[in-house]
Amino acid sequence: MANVSTLRFGAQTDEVTSLLRIVNMVRSGDAVTRPEIGRVTGLGRGVVAQRVDRAVEMGFLEDAEYAPSSGGRAPRTLRFRAERGRIVVCALGGQHIHVGVTDLDGTILDEAHRAWNIASGPEETLDTATAMVDDLLASGDGTPAWAIVVGLPGPVDFETGRPVAPPIMPGWNGFDVRGAFEQRYGAPVWVDNDVNLLAAGERARHRDEGIDLIYCKVGTGIGAGLVSHGRLHRGANGAAGDMGHVRVPGAEQVCRCGKIGCLEAVAGGWALVRDAHEAIERGATGVLADSAASGTDLTLESITIAATRGDALATSLVQTSARQVGEAIAALVNMFNPSLIVIGGAVASTGELFLAEVRHRVYELSLPLATRDLVIRTSESDAREPVRGGVDLAQEQLFEVSLPRWFADGRPTVAAVHGLFD
Ligand SMILES: [Zn+2]
Structure with a gap:
């Protein structure tokens, strides 16, 4: 698409490039006065003034209050017109x-x-x-x-x-x-x-770092988002990170996608509900068995709540899920070498119970160099x-x-x- 802007702006490409850079600098807060813009871009005072005037005229920027003076006359700050x-x-x-x-x-x-x-x-x-x-x-x-x-x-x-x-x-x-x-x-x-x-x-919290991160969501289904050097990695067809449907060795359960033994079919929220029913039929006792006996529907939410309260069956279901997810993440860590793994979703809302097991598997199965500076934590719980x-x-x-x-x-x-x- 670079040829499109060349076509439309002809010989003014350098001017346009610096103009856009200035708009983005003010927008991101990297430089908000004309002298700061000059220092960061290396452009002369006259050129900066001209570009800023153009950005103001086009409605992207406007003059705001005066910045604190550093000796001479205080410079005017610029603001991006986000409204x-x-x-x-x-x-x-x-x-x-x-x-x-x-x-x-x-x-x-x-x-x-x-x-x-x-x-x-x-x-x-x-x-x-x-x-x-x-x-x-x-x-x-x-x-x-x-x-x-x-x-x-x-x-x-x-x-x-x-x-x-x-x-x-x-x-x-x-x-x-x-x-x-x-x-x-x-x-x-x-x-x-x-x-x-x-x-x-999650990337927005690490804007300046060009971060490598994996966001793994373990809810009803399981999926991951990959950020490589600050860019979302979607893959050739948008299928990157679809880890819910990788095969778990030895697993025989039928998945929602129609295949056998997918990670989601052993560790996803719907699989935990299925396993809770089976365990209760085989005679498991506790909070989940009691509520099932009283006619209440077993849900993923009832399992995670019971797990955080220490119910043995719920705890074991969540830990089993965490172990399988941890093994899948360990494989990703070896290939992708992220600095941050964030675990979100309803199953992971059990917090440390889930996280401790994931950490354990990742550190056990990943290469030492890949985990040297690795941080694994849960997501912000915010809708x-x-x-x-x-x-x-x-x-x-x-x-x-x-x-x-x-x-x-x-x-x-x-x-x-x-x-x-x-
Ligand atoms: Zn599947």
Whole structure:
């Protein structure tokens, strides 16, 4: 796409490059006064002044208060006009929809949450999700959406914004999710796997480090998001990190995907519920057996709560899951050498019980060099994490990836962002 910006700006490419760099510097807070911008970029005072004037004229930046003086006249600080557009994040899970609206800096302005079964299919689900987005935007001040990020609980082809053979989403295979949102809102849309959103949210905490991390979500299903040197690693088809369906040696259980012996089929939340039923039928006692006897449905939540309270059966189910997940992560550690592993999801919400077993397996099975500086911890337990991650993804795509293509228009358009010139 580099040739597109060359085409549109001709000989001014150097000017455009420095202008965009300055907008991003102020946006990220790396340099917020004209003298600071000069120091960081090495551009002369006159050139900096000219570029900043242009950015102000185009509506990206404006003058703000005076910075503390360091001797001479105090310089004026600049601020990025984050209020000009909205970022919308629509995080669809297996059993819920979470929608958030933020400004361009990622400050959450409004959000909504509801229970929803993703197996209801794409039409009904997207009608429901877009109605939630409509409500949030209508209760705002009319500022237009500049970017929409949609998270889905299955593999997604990021280039086309379509799910690819998602195991728990009947009817969604190949559905044009990106097109549906773009048509409705006239803003560029990015669709990604839900665990990638969580990985992006974690990455946002390590912006300056170019971090290598693995976010492993152990909920009803199991998946991982990989960040390599600060970039999400999606793989050739968007299937990277789909670790729930790697084969566990010796396992015979049938998986939701139709294969035999998948990690998810021995360690995922639905597998733990199945194993709890079987153990109780064989005579296991305790909190879970008591509640099953009283007619209460066994759920993943009841198992994790019982485990944190020390129930023997629940504890053993969670530890078995952690051991299997730990072995799968150890293999990833040897190949990928991350500095941080974050464990999230409902099963992992049992905290140290799960984490201790994962650590044990990873350190036992991974190479010493790969674990020398490795940190393994649980995720922030906050329902807003997918929204934060979606915002991070939107900011990356808007301001780092596609900005040269759309900035001349003053705001991102679908055609410019996705390179569709007529
Ligand atoms: Zn499977």
